[in-house]
Amino acid sequence: MQAEGQDLAPSQARFTVPPLACDAHCHVFGPADRFPYAPSRRYTPEDKPKEVLAALHRRLGLGRAVIVQASCHGTDNRAMVDALRADPARYRGVAMIDDATTDAELREMQEAGVRGIRFNFIKALGGAPDMALFHRAADRARPLGWHMVMQLQGDGVLEMAEVIRGLRMPVVIDHMGRVDPALGVNGPAFLTLLDLLGDDRIWVKLSGAERMTRSPFAEALPFARALLRAAPDRVLWGTDFPHPNLTTPVDEMELLNLVPDFAPEAADRQRLLVDNPATLYGF
Template sequence: MTVDLTFLEHRRAPRVKLPAGATDAHCHVFGPGDTFPYAPNRRYTPKDAPKEALRALHDHLGVSRAVIVQASCHGTDNRAMLDCIASDPKRYRGVAIVDGTFTDKDFETLHEGGVRGVRFNFVKHLGGAPDMNVFMRVIDRVKGLGWHVVLHLDAPDIVPLSGMISRLPLPFIVDHMGRVPALAGVDQEPLRALVKLARLDNCWIKVCGAERIDLPPYNRAAPIARILVEVNPERVLWGTDFPHPNSTHECDEADLVDLIPHYAVNERAQQRLLVDNPARLYGF
């Protein structure tokens, strides 16, 4: 199979050099659709972005490791993600999407395949909150595996969901800085609620998704990310979100790499964000 890598022609080299072991803790693989079909009830249909495209991007950026997050367009069919992990198990880990039909054997298979967490979407454009009975049953199942749960939230929902989130009995990760709007600045209620969650011992935050809350060069997103890194330096993660599903504009990942010193302002903070934290959580 010939993989189209021409997208790299529109990507510049980042100015920031990433440290050895740098991890993209939030990225996706899509398809190829003729091998790994998209879910019939999907809310969007992406362009194919198979494992070869992801690896080529990471080699271009200087990324050493990655966490493949299952995207809703593939639903609970995690095969494309597992196939990517299997291509280089030392380099990749995964986060799955599951439902109430998954058996203990299914979870064992995912664990053996390098999966270390489950993801639930609460965002409205992807269908809104999940069935909370299923959500809690899955939480009960995966906490014994040492997994975590990834929460994809809309900013207006952070406050009303904070009570439930704060009671979760396992580590949880908030995706994309909670999608708090960069235009609203650092004095906004969703960010204050997110900071409060970040102080919990089992809370992790991904300072990714600048391209979801801002426009290039994403300068207004940087102060938000910096606050979250400073509040929670040992439980923050960074990612590219490649290939940026449902994006409003084409994103050059080099811009995201070059923002890192504005999030984590010294070498120690960058080492934690990019290397130490993901290694501890995902067992790299």
């Protein structure tokens, strides 16, 4: 993770990053004196406002980004929306909503570039949401043309598979399902994830390698490659900057340099970094 405002890299991309490449999973945090963190948060991050995110993307050579609302801000999406408005041509967003989110707020977020909603199912971050609320939120997002983003972990993919299949909207699974790499590509959760990708509404992010294993992240490669083979037109990539709840420092350039290992062919990298996010997010 780079220091605030740092624009120069100790490392460089080892492949030609295509124009308009997209970081399809990143966050902004605060600044807390303007956008306070949620009282019910499970963690309190360091401020990483939109200026720090923009500096990271300049360093990596990325032209677009999807800014995903993180749980530390709860359903107060103002920091994320403020970042979208800073560069509407380059940014799209994913919100967190509940029953208190008004229709006017949904319209405002749509205008700002929000294209999906996100729910977290990670036990350490609060566990599964109220499923009635989850379905009500999906019903409100669907007419806007938005998709559902789900953060699951390992067996959570198994537990939620039928719910995912039943949603009448596109679904994006974060971070390769956060499966246990020790179980290998034949583990039950990962096989279920591959099976879900047989549905052309379902997408997956080839992100979160740093949550599966440590540098140089070799254990993540078989999973990313299998997902890309299963759905080359429905995979996305992102940094997950600034890596909430991760205690080990990460160089985002090292994560970017996994892309040619995930996708050795230039055509697959073009889809992963440019074409697929453009299709889903309407760049």
